[in-house]
Amino acid sequence: MNHLYDLFLKHPDICTDTRQIRPGCLFFALKGDRFDGNLFVPEALEKGAAFAVADNYPGTDPRCIRVPDVLKALQDLAVIHRNHFAGPVFALTGSNGKTTTRELIDAVLSVRFRVTATKGNLNNHIGVPLSILQIDRNTQAALFEMGASHPGEIALLTGMVRPGAGLITNVSGAHLEGFKDLEGVKRCKGALYDYLGAHEGTVFVHADDPLLAGMLKERAIRERVIPYGISRQPVQAVMEDGYLTLLPEGYPPVKTHLAGLYNTPNVLAALAVGAYFGIAPEQAAQAVSAYVPANSRSQWIRTSRNSLIADAYNANPVSMALALENLASLNVPCKCVVLGDMLELGTASDKEHRNIVGMVEKMAPEQVFWVGPLFTKAVHQSRAKGICFGKVEDLIRHLEIRPLEGATVLIKGSNGIRLRELIASGVC
Numbered sequence: 041m042n043h044l045y046d047l048f049l050k051h052p053d054i055c056t057d058t059r060q061i062r063p064g065c066l067f068f069a070l071k072g073d074r075f076d077g078n079l080f081v082p083e084a085l086e087k088g089a090a091f092a093v094a095d096n097y098p099g100t101d102p103r104c105i106r107v108p109d110v111l112k113a114l115q116d117l118a119v120i121h122r123n124h125f126a127g128p129v130f131a132l133t134g135s136n137g138k139t140t141t142r143e144l145i146d147a148v149l150s151v152r153f154r155v156t157a158t159k160g161n162l163n164n165h166i167g168v169p170l171s172i173l174q175i176d177r178n179t180q181a182a183l184f185e186m187g188a189s190h191p192g193e194i195a196l197l198t199g200m201v202r203p204g205a206g207l208i209t210n211v212s213g214a215h216l217e218g219f220k221d222l223e224g225v226k227r228c229k230g231a232l233y234d235y236l237g238a239h240e241g242t243v244f245v246h247a248d249d250p251l252l253a254g255m256l257k258e259r260a261i262r263e264r265v266i267p268y269g270i271s272r273q274p275v276q277a278v279m280e281d282g283y284l285t286l287l288p289e290g291y292p293p294v295k296t297h298l299a300g301l302y303n304t305p306n307v308l309a310a311l312a313v314g315a316y317f318g319i320a321p322e323q324a325a326q327a328v329s330a331y332v333p334a335n336s337r338s339q340w341i342r343t344s345r346n347s348l349i350a351d352a353y354n355a356n357p358v359s360m361a362l363a364l365e366n367l368a369s370l371n372v373p374c375k376c377v378v379l380g381d382m383l384e385l386g387t388a389s390d391k392e393h394r395n396i397v398g399m400v401e402k403m404a405p406e407q408v409f410w411v412g413p414l415f416t417k418a419v420h421q422s423r424a425k426g427i428c429f430g431k432v433e434d435l436i437r438h439l440e441i442r443p444l445e446g447a448t449v450l451i452k453g454s455n456g457i458r459l460r461e462l463i464a465s466g467v468c
Contacts, residue, residue, distance in 0.1 A: 044093065044105060044113065045120050051090045054114075054173055056166070063088035068114050069097065070166065077110065111166070118169030119200050125175050125182065127153075130313065131201045133186040133194055133229050134209030136359045137306050138163075140298070140337055141209050142185040144310035147327040151319050153181035160335075163187035168197045181317075188228050189384065191219065195231035205316070206232050207244035207309060211251055212358035217386035230255050237261045244312055246305045247272045268312035269305060277304045279370065282340040282347060291321045297332045299340040299349045301369065302362040336451075336460045345445050346468050347372070351452045352459035355382045357392040361399060363452045368403050372448040375405040378435070378462065380453020381412030393418035401425065406447065411435055412457050432458050439467040 048054075053065040058080045061067065067084035069077030069092060081092045085103055093105045093113055107113040122129075130145065132138055139161070146157045156179040158171045163185040175182055186197040211222070211229050219225045236243050237259050245252050247267035256265065270277070275288040284303050286294040288311065296307060307328055314324035333339050339350040351363050360382060367375055377400060385392050397418045400408055408426030410419050416428040429435040439462075449468055453459045462468065 058083045061087040067092040069094040115169045118172040129182045129203045131203035131206040135212040137209045141306040147331045148314035151323045157183040158185040198235045205242035217384040268308045291325045294325045298338045300366040346447045349450045355454045367450045374447040376407040376447040376449045378409045378451045380457030380459045381414040383454040
């Protein structure tokens with residue numbers, strides 16, 4: 041690995057896709073369920089990669105570095121690189137809100153530090169090492185988001201990141217297909233608490249969440265705990281023109297660009313982390329207020345026809361319920377919901393989709409559109425109201441003929457249902 045690390049220091053640009061090869065990069069020939077990167081080594085070198093790291097390439101090109109396992113080599117390389125970084129490292133995970141929280145923390149920390157942070161959805165066993173390898177001589181602080189869909193993944197990622205501080209946004213029944221039940225999710229996410237507790241790290245905890253408090257109590261973690269939340273600090277949360285505004289004690293008004301009261305703990309987490317790292321309240325509030333979400337995460341979008349609450353990047357039962365509760369709380373006319381299937385729920389899928397259908401029935405919005413076979417099944421079983429569509433393209437065609445006008449529309453579903461295509465289509 042020392043030889044590979046020396047090559048990385050000379051060629052710090054990492055590529056794993058030959059469609060994105062850049063001259064002088066290191067190409068890692070990763071394997072997946074439907075591809076084998078070893079087959080693309082010649083193409084990567086021809087396109088300008090300085091070296092290729094492979095584990096099953098039969099060629100004799102001296103620019104090919106052979107290792108027993110390419111993924112393990114990538115992860116080991118990241119660990120070596122992380123061990124050379126002496127600045128503060130913060131990590132977070134959770135079932136809901138982790139990307140928004142990470143981006144808010146990034147905005148606040150960037151007031152004082154040059155931050156290397158997770159970009160996009162690079163939060164898994166491949167994305168995290170790639171993110172770590174983005175640390176360079178200009179980095180003053182590092183911030184990493186860690187996701188998981190199977191047992192043991194957060195322990196693996198935490199071992200690579202080695203954070204000095206961190207938080208779990210919440211724990212709920214997401215990715216139950218991999219975890220089986222809530223206890224499995226708790227054990228996996230709790231690995232971050234385990235690491236911080238064993239290494240005298242600082243734990244930020246949402247004090248209004250009894251499940252997180254219980255996880256800390258189980259681990260007897262009492263020191264170096266920084267609580268945040270409405271129960272710990274006087275704060276008023278209101279919706280103004282569709283956006284969340286917070287009035288925390290000791291801070292100027294924090295006028296966000298986030299849709300939904302459910303983002304309150306995410307904002308308070310960012311303010312707490314900022315205070316810990318010496319960011320002045322005025323600067324932290326300004327940083328949060330300037331943050332604008334993207335990728336259909338808690339976005340409030342006004343079109344020529346309607347107002348959209350675009351939260352279509354992902355969904356699970358808890359985040360879906362919170363989004364519906366937020367819509368119900370708004371004093372706006374003509375409420376409409378577009379809900380797409382919640383994926384990766386395993387044996388709990390039928391029950392959870394029926395629960396959401398029941399919740400929508402009680403809300404009684406003016407119009408309801410369901411997208412995907414799981415909600416379609418639940419709607420038919422419940423004999424609920426609304427129009428069902430097998431896929432998003434069908435809904436787009438429907439709205440082209442029968443457009444919505446003057447509505448406030450919640451659009452939420454798992455990323456695989458592709459409701460972002462509805463938002464991009466302009467039919468709403």
